[in-house]
Each structure stands twice: as C-alpha cells, then as structure tokens.
Amino acid sequence: MSQRLEADLVPHERQSWLPMTAIGLGQMIMSFNVASLPVAMGGMIKSFNVPPTTIATGIVAYSMLVAGFVMLGAKLIQRFGVVKIFRLAIIGFCISQTLMTFSPNATIMITAQFLCGASAAVIVPSLVALIAENYHGKQQATAIGALGSARAAAGVLAFVIGGVLGTYIGWRPAFGILVVASAAVYFLSFKLKSVPGRAEVKIDIPSVILAAGSIILLSFGFNNLNAWGLILATSNAPFSLLGMSPALVMLIFGAGLGKAFFTWTARITRNGGTPLLPLEIIASPQERAAVYCMFVVVALEAALNFSVPLYIQIVQGNTPLATAIAMMPFNLTVFFAAMLIIRFYDRFTPRQIGQGSFVLCAVALMWLSWVVRNDWSAVPVLFGLVVFGIGQGALVTLLFNVLVTSSPKELAGDVGSLRGTTNNLAAAVGTSVAGAMMVGLLSVLVLGNLAAHPILPPDALPQLDLSSINFVGNDRLQDFLISTGAPADQVAAALEINTDGRLRALKFGLMIMAALSLIALLPAARLPGLRKGEDIPAEPFGGARDGRSNTARIQQTGV
Incomplete structure (x- = not known):
C-alpha cells in the first residue's frame, strides 16, 4: 500500500475553519480585482480618455503575469515556506491596489495590474498548498469547494460593490476596498499552519524563461491581433517580418517556446532534476483533458465578462450599476453552481457532468445570440445568462477537483500553479480575442x-x-x-x-463562443468515467499513477 493511501486512510482530527478564512479571502481579493476591471471600464475610459481596448490591456497584463510566473511562485513557496512567501505576496498585492486606487493615467493603471499579477503568481499556488497543509479528508474536499465558491462570490461582490460605487462615487473606491481587504488577509495569515521550506528544492531558471517567454508572447500576440493584423501587418504595427503581422509572429514564437519548455522539462525529469512543473500532474489523458476543458471554460467566461460590460456601458451608455444588475443572474448562478455541483459527484461521473455542462454553455450562448437586443434586462436574456452560469460554475469546481485529487499532497503547490497558469492564460486569451473579435466584426x-x-x-x-x-x-x-x-x-x-x-457583432461573437463550447466536448469526453463512490477515497477522480487501473487498486486494498 502506498504511503499516500495509508496517510489518507488515517482519521484526521477536525481542524478549525479560521485558517480557511485567510485562504478564501486571499482568493477573493484576486478575483475581486479582475472582476472589477470590466465594471470600472466606463469610468476608466472617462478618467484616462482611452479606448476600451486599453482597459482590456490592463486585464491582460494581470493575467499574463500570473500565467507566466505562477510556476515560479509554486517553487518559491516550496523552497522558502508557503506561509512566509504568501505574506510577502499579500504585501505586494496591497501595494499594487494602492497604486491602482490613485493611478493618474492608464499607464500607471496597467503598471499596477502588472504588480498585482506578479503578487498573484505567488498567491495562486499558495492557496492550494495551504489547503493541503491545513485540512485533510472531507474537510479538504469541502475547502477545495469553498475555494471555487470564493472565486464566484468575489465576482458577485465586485459587480455589486463596483456597480454601486462606480455609479454614485467613482471607480476608484472599489479598488481601495482591496487595500483594506489585503491587510486583513495578512493578519489572518498568522492563523495558518507554518510549514518550513525545503532547501533541496531547486529552481530551474531556463524553464522559468521558456515558460514566461511563451506565455507573454502568446498574450501579447492575441491582445494585438486586431490592431496589428491577423496575418498581414497593418499600418499600426510597430514592425513587420516579411509583411507578416507582429501578432502572428509572436503567436508562432510563443507556441515554439511552449514546446521547448515541455521538451526541456522532460529532459530535466529524465536526468533526475527538479522540474519547474512536474509533468506527472498531467501524466494521464484524464488530467490533460481537465486542463484543456479548464482553459476553454475560463476563456469563455472572460470573453463574456468583457463583452457584456463593453456593450452595456460603452455602446448603450448605461451606468456601472446597470452593468452589475445585468450580470447579476450570471454571477449568482456561477456562485451557487460552484457550491452545489459537489452534491452530484455520487450520481454522475466527471465525464457526464463535464459534457453536460459544455452543452449547457453552448445552448445558452446560442440562445443569447438569438434573443439579445438592446435591453439586457429582458427575461429571455436573463434566462440565457442563468443557463450559461450553471454550466460555467459546475465546470470550474469539477475540473479543479479532478486535478487536485489526482496528485499527491507534496505536489499541491504545483497543481495550484498549473491551475493558475491555465486560468490566467485563458483569461488573457479570452479577453484579448473577445476585444479583437468584436472590433473586427464591427x-x-x-x-x-x-x-x-x-x-x-x-x-x-x-x-x-x-x-x-x-x-x-x-x-x-x-x-x-x-x-x-x-x-x-x-x-x-x-x-x-x-x-x-x-x-450584429455581438450576436456573431456569441455564436463563435457557442461553437467553442461544442468543440470542448472532445476533451470533455476524456474526463474520468468513474463516479466518486466507485473510486478510492484518496483519489476520487484521478487516475492511477502506477500503471494499474483504479478497479485493480480497489480490489487489492479492499477500499
């Protein structure tokens, strides 16, 4: 019997939920920041006198930094201790929000989001590692679900608080709240179990350069597709390579660096070194399918969260509060779906839940493209947002659970970094493509x-x-x-x-998003096909790592 299985079968003393308050609030301040940017879009455009795509650059800047350096963040918390590095990251986040609150122009705003993203690159893997250290068994499963719910709850609060403050006071106070909230997280962090770092953990610098370079080039490429050209360089492009768009060149080189990163990582692993991202956390087809599905669903969410506020505030000229009201059905549904989906794990397999959720997303987006007019408060539109929210909320929690429960505890930070890389690269790509697509179609x-x-x-x-x-x-x-x-x-x-x-541009954009949801059914078909009760408690959704099937392991252990 493996050490991990033996450890998971030992009863654990029930722990206080106070540490989870710091962990959950740490997730909420990051999600609140990202969700507040689209709500504040109208106010920022007036304050800085810039187009909407510039505000989108701020969103992309944050997501790009998180995606590019979150794997480095995972290694830092392993090397120097998760609680110590977590506190330093929270201080950096607090400074970034102070800069954001008082930013005099768009350049400072984007700089603040860069710093915020650098801090979040450490916070993201810290959260998963902290859950693994502070909770076990059923409490750990509950904590994982609470982390997904915290993300959804922050989205709801960002739209409500940002909408009210943006309408009656201004967009800046919403970010000022995060200064106070991050200070609260810092003081609550002293309730977390302190775990010393491991001096034997090495940081592979070439891997950091390859991973960050790939993600930054991909993010910049997608973000400038419309301005610089899809294939041929436009007059706005800073340069061209044989007439090709710099955006296309960046995408090609970014993909090449990504391939080089995985090749280098495999070589480090074969030679017995410490890889930046252990490939064993995506060793099985089920785990890779979960990553692909997570990328798609987060990209869809980012595209919708950018497109709808763009249309309501900029096109229709409505207030941030109107945006909050229009998006409230979606955000509330995501919040409740993320919490309640765990009740269905005993009845349905992850594959069934994943495929059903993507079908819901596709149907909802096609419905929205058909019924949307100039009034987002119409009942048919609200119905479409609710249906999409059910599918999106269910997928976020499900896919995260598949990844977390399929890896050993000591790799929890790496799973968190993989989640952070996937989520934030998807958010950057979703926001960038939505902006380029909408403007291009228009x-x-x-x-x-x-x-x-x-x-x-x-x-x-x-x-x-x-x-x-x-x-x-x-x-x-x-x-x-x-x-x-x-x-x-x-x-x-x-x-x-x-x-x-x-x-019409919005309608076509929604149809393209619906098509992407249907394409995601292909990787969703490779998600685990066992219900929770049919697998071992330690790995309810993960595949076996020793080459044996889960059924064989159940028969041998008697679980």
Whole structure:
C-alpha cells in the first residue's frame, strides 16, 4: 500500500475553519480585482480618455503575469515556506491596489495590474498548498469547494460593490476596498499552519524563461491581433517580418517556446532534476483533458465578462450599476453552481457532468445570440445568462477537483500553479480575442453597410471614416461625425449603421463562443468515467499513477 493511501486512510482530527478564512479571502481579493476591471471600464475610459481596448490591456497584463510566473511562485513557496512567501505576496498585492486606487493615467493603471499579477503568481499556488497543509479528508474536499465558491462570490461582490460605487462615487473606491481587504488577509495569515521550506528544492531558471517567454508572447500576440493584423501587418504595427503581422509572429514564437519548455522539462525529469512543473500532474489523458476543458471554460467566461460590460456601458451608455444588475443572474448562478455541483459527484461521473455542462454553455450562448437586443434586462436574456452560469460554475469546481485529487499532497503547490497558469492564460486569451473579435466584426459589418447604404454616396465614406472608430456610444460617434462636416442625413444614416453593426457583432461573437463550447466536448469526453463512490477515497477522480487501473487498486486494498 502506498504511503499516500495509508496517510489518507488515517482519521484526521477536525481542524478549525479560521485558517480557511485567510485562504478564501486571499482568493477573493484576486478575483475581486479582475472582476472589477470590466465594471470600472466606463469610468476608466472617462478618467484616462482611452479606448476600451486599453482597459482590456490592463486585464491582460494581470493575467499574463500570473500565467507566466505562477510556476515560479509554486517553487518559491516550496523552497522558502508557503506561509512566509504568501505574506510577502499579500504585501505586494496591497501595494499594487494602492497604486491602482490613485493611478493618474492608464499607464500607471496597467503598471499596477502588472504588480498585482506578479503578487498573484505567488498567491495562486499558495492557496492550494495551504489547503493541503491545513485540512485533510472531507474537510479538504469541502475547502477545495469553498475555494471555487470564493472565486464566484468575489465576482458577485465586485459587480455589486463596483456597480454601486462606480455609479454614485467613482471607480476608484472599489479598488481601495482591496487595500483594506489585503491587510486583513495578512493578519489572518498568522492563523495558518507554518510549514518550513525545503532547501533541496531547486529552481530551474531556463524553464522559468521558456515558460514566461511563451506565455507573454502568446498574450501579447492575441491582445494585438486586431490592431496589428491577423496575418498581414497593418499600418499600426510597430514592425513587420516579411509583411507578416507582429501578432502572428509572436503567436508562432510563443507556441515554439511552449514546446521547448515541455521538451526541456522532460529532459530535466529524465536526468533526475527538479522540474519547474512536474509533468506527472498531467501524466494521464484524464488530467490533460481537465486542463484543456479548464482553459476553454475560463476563456469563455472572460470573453463574456468583457463583452457584456463593453456593450452595456460603452455602446448603450448605461451606468456601472446597470452593468452589475445585468450580470447579476450570471454571477449568482456561477456562485451557487460552484457550491452545489459537489452534491452530484455520487450520481454522475466527471465525464457526464463535464459534457453536460459544455452543452449547457453552448445552448445558452446560442440562445443569447438569438434573443439579445438592446435591453439586457429582458427575461429571455436573463434566462440565457442563468443557463450559461450553471454550466460555467459546475465546470470550474469539477475540473479543479479532478486535478487536485489526482496528485499527491507534496505536489499541491504545483497543481495550484498549473491551475493558475491555465486560468490566467485563458483569461488573457479570452479577453484579448473577445476585444479583437468584436472590433473586427464591427469594422467588417459597418464598412459593408456603409458601402451598400443608398443615402451615403461613395465620396462620403472617406469623410465619415468609421473604419477608425472603436466601440463607442452614439453620442460620441455623433460628435465625431459632425466635426467632419457631414450632412445631417448622412450622420443619421451612419449612426443607424453603427448601431446595427454593434449588435450584429455581438450576436456573431456569441455564436463563435457557442461553437467553442461544442468543440470542448472532445476533451470533455476524456474526463474520468468513474463516479466518486466507485473510486478510492484518496483519489476520487484521478487516475492511477502506477500503471494499474483504479478497479485493480480497489480490489487489492479492499477500499
């Protein structure tokens, strides 16, 4: 019998839930920060006088830093001790939120998100490692579920608090709250079980460079697809390589560095070294399928969380509070689905839950693309958001549980880093692609309608120049068109075209997201096919690592 199985069969004394308060609040401050950015989008655009895509850059900056350096963060907590490094990261997070609250321009705002992302790159793996050290057995399973619920709860609070404060006071106080909250996490951290670091843990610098370089290039590439060109370089591109877009070049080189990272990691493992990311945590097809599915569902969530506030605040000109109200059904549903899905683990396999959840997401997105109009409070739209929230919330908790329960305790920090890398790279890609897709679709639709409109003569097209307009409200667009000297009838026609183009761009974007949900059924089909009661308690959803089937292990151990 393995040491891990023996340890898991020993009854554990029930621990206080006070340490979980620090762990859960640590998750919430990170999620609150990310969720607050779309809500604050309208206020930031006015404060900094920048387009929506610049605010998206702040979101991408945070996600890029977390994804790029979270594996390094996992090794730091193993080398120097999880509690000590966790506290230092919380201090860095507090400083970043102070900078965010008082940022005078967009450059400082993006810098604050970079620092916040660097801090979160350590916090993310710390949370999983802290749960593994402080809780065992059923308490550990409950703690894992609570961590997923904390993420969803932070999203709800960010939309409510950010919406109210953004409407009546301003966008800055929402981030000021995080300064206080991070200070609370720091003091609560003294209730955590202190575990010494392991001096034998080595940090492989080449792996850090390869992983971070790959993720940064991929993030920058996706974030600039629209501005620099998908294939051929545009006039806005800083450079071109044989006429190719820098965004495409970055994506190609980023993918190459990613391949080099896994090749190097395999070599380090064969030579008996300490890899930056132990490949055994993604050794089985089931674990890799969980990672693929997690990437898709988080990217979909990021795309929706960027697209809807973009449309409500910028296109329709509504307040942050209106955004919060419109997104509340989705966020509440994610919160409850993340908590309640564990009740179905005894009845359905992870494969069945995963496939069913992706079908729900696809149906909800197709429904939204059909029923969405200019009023997000319509009952059919709210129904679509609720259905999507059920699928998304169920998947987040399920996939995290698959990864955590399939790896030994000593690799908990590495599982956390894998989760952080996947989630934040997916968030960066989802936000970037959503922005590029919406603007790109808008440009194509508007230019096509302009050319076909009977009121607008061909010589009026260069004068109106709508191709240079990003997602904007009609008031701002009207002021721009009047400044060009265009006649009133042409201005009215252009506004009508732009209004129709924005709505159609959103509809097409939702359909593309629905197609991605259906494609995710392929990896979901490789999730574990055993119900919780059919597997050993120590690894309810994970595959065996010694080459034997779970059934064989159950028969041998008698569990």
